[in-house]
Structure formats: structure tokens, C-alpha cells
Amino acid sequence: MAIRVNEGLVLLSDTRTNAGMDNIARFRKTFTYEVPGERAIALMCSGNLSITQEVKATLSHAIKREKSDPEVETILNCDTMHRVAQIVGDAMASVQKRYRSTIEMQGAGADANILIAGQRKGGKARLYMIYSAGNFIEATADTPFFQIGEHKYGKPILDRIVKPETTLEEAAKAACVSMDSTLRSNLSVGMPLDLTVIERDSYTFRVRRRIEADDVEFGRISQSWGAALRRGFEDLPSVLD
Template identity: 50%
Template sequence: MTYCVGLLLDAGILLLSDTRTNAGLDNISTYRKMFLFENPGERAIGIMTAGSLSVTQTTLARLGDANDDPDSDRSILRAPTMLQVAEIVGSTLSDVTAEVSAKMERMSQGASASMIVAGQRKGGPMRMFLVYPEGNFIEATADTPFLQIGEHKYGKPILDRVIEVDTSLADAEKAVLLSMDSTLRSNLSVGMPLDMAIIERDAFRISRTRRIEATDEGFKQMSHSWSEALRNAFQEIDPI
């Protein structure tokens, strides 16, 4: 399993993903779930994945091949709008899901995946989409400025309470890291290291990336401070 979260804010886009992949109780591996594409000064796109590794890797490989083919009309680096980027990703994901599922059905197994696609191209607004295995998608809005895939239920409460479209990137970074911390504590199928990326509004490039290892002192201190704050708040609330 995995946990990925994306925020679409006035100030920019923030993406965070874990890297754990489980293929059984005794087969735990680390795979990148975040993939970044850019033509600096023209566009920046981030894709995060959850679900079947065979589906997600094949989908990303086909998207990469299309980017490298100057004659392809399915390149996300040449699509004229972010909506068409989402449509290309959705169509590719749907095709791969159908192909892999057909093979897996022979062994009475299934395979599916979902993706978060976010970015901005010059001349267009920032946009973020959650793409389903069937290829259809929903879009983040000012009323719902974050999207999640994977094991999302443990990390959702803090986002519901804290995140607004005008939240600063600094506060948003803190919120998504605490959202991830809550998920790490409650679900063993989500694990370190973490990948984070920021695309600032109208930068048209990947503004910042960061990999957070399990030994990261800043993340450990944030986790400890959050636990202490919750315990203190709990003690201060009177019973009804």
C-alpha cells in the first residue's frame, strides 16, 4: 500500500508520497511513487501513484516513451493544457489497467492503480487531478484543495481541519508531514523514506524537492512535538 497527498493552494502545489511497497508480509520494498516532469520556464508536472506496481510502472514507462517521441500526440510535456495532460494519463492508465488485469484474471487476481496528476503550464492555471483506474478523474477545487490516494484515512483529519486554499506553503508543508506521520503510526504498509516536491505558482518548474529519510532529525522532532501537543490538548479538555 502507500499514501500520497497533493495540495493545490493559492501559493502553489505541494506533493508528498511514501515509498513502501508490500508484496506480502515478508516482502517489503522501497519504490519511488512520485515522478516529476518539467520544461523549465514552460511547464512543471508531478505524478504520484498508488496501487499495482506493474500497472504504475508500465503506465509511467509509456508516458516517458511518448515524451521522447517527437511525433507522439500523447506527450504530457507537449499537451496544450493540464486538462489534456490528465486525459492522456487517464487514457494510458486505463489501457494498461485493462491489459494487466486481463493477464491477472487468468490467475484469479486483479490489478489496478490510481494517480494524482498536478502541475502548471505557461499561460494556464495550476490544476490537480485524481485519476482513477478506469481513466476518469476528479479535480481539486478551492473548496477541496487537497487530494489523497492510497491509505488516506489516517492522514485526512488534520488536512480537513487545517488546509484552506490560502494556506501558506510553509504551513502546508507542516500539515502534510503531520498527515503522513499519523499514517505512518497507524499503518505498517506505509513507510519511509518520503518524497516531497513543491511547484510554486507561475514558476513553471519544480521549485523544490526533498527526500526525508527515517533518520531525519527534523521529521522526528516534528512527530514528537505533535504527539506532545495532542497529549497536552487532550488533558486540557473537560469531560462532558
């Protein structure tokens, strides 16, 4: 999930992938790109892993090629965050064109989603969701967060809490309790997690942290939230009488 509030951007991903229940693996789903002091961009992936890895490879190849040929446009030198989203979307469309029909002939799915969050100097902090076709939408004040992958279990708490005025700290907490609910209810989501925070107008990363299964801070959040839910539940008025 990625959240855009007035203070900046918060991203949280898990690391579990599966090709069927009996084929579970661990892959990082958050990737960060930075020109310190000029731009900071985080990218998160869901869906067909071969597709999203190829999209990422396309972006990285361009960044490498640009070193010998400054004419090459990349997500690190392009003009706007909107153009970053277009470049990622174009890469997605091109990878889908190459593989989708053959993947589907095998009976597998080629769908994939990418979240792009970041800010460049002179622009605003932006959050985009890229679809399989390469088109994309941007988060707004009305809908300040996006989720990709397994999103339903963790959505109610985000719906309740996240608004543009939510602080970065609160947004990070909301991301953690939302993920905590999803982890409890769905085996296709698993630790460790990757937390990324970009403060507005900093053009760098305030947090790029891997949260392992035995992480003390995340454990405290999870326990505190569980206790609050139990207390809140005990205090509910009666339904049956």
C-alpha cells in the same frame, strides 16, 4: 497526498509497497517532469505497481519519441494540464485493457490511482486524480486535496486544516503531520518520504526532497506534533464528572 492551495501545490508520498504483509519493498511513488520556465508536473502513484510503472513507461516513451518526431503529443508539449490528465488517463486505460483481466484471473487486483499536479505557463495550477478506468476528477476550492493509497488515518487532520487560503508552508506541514499519523498506525506505509512543492507561476520545483527516516526537520515536526497532541490532551475538560 497532494494539496492544491492558492499559493501552489504540495505533494507527499511514502515509498513502501507490499505484495502481502511478508513481501515489503521500497519504490519511489512520486515522479517529476519539467520544462523549466514553461511547466512543472508531478505524478504520484498507488495501487498495482506493474500497472503504474507501465503507465509511466508509456509517458516516457512518448517523450523520447517526440525528440525525433515533434508530432508526438506528450505531457511535456501538450496544450493544457487538462490534456496532461487525459494523456495519463488514456495510458492508464490502455494498460488496464492489456493486463487487467489476466491479473484478475490470478486472483490479484489491478486497481491503481494516479495523482497529477502541475502548472504550465498561461494556465492555472491544477490537481487531478486519475482512476483505473482512465477517467479523472479535478481538485477544487471545496475539496483542495486528494489522497490515494492508505488514506483514512491521515485524513482527519487534512480535513481540519487544508483550505485554499492555507499557505504552501502550512500545506507542507499538514502533509507531514498527516503522514506522521499514518506511519504510526499502518505498517503498509513507510519511510523514506518524497516531498514535492510547486510554487504558483514558477513553472519549476521549489522542493524535490527525499525525507529519510533520520531526517532532522521531519523528526522535529513529528516530535513537536506529538508534544502538542499530548499537551492538548492534558488540557481537555473532564468527560466523566
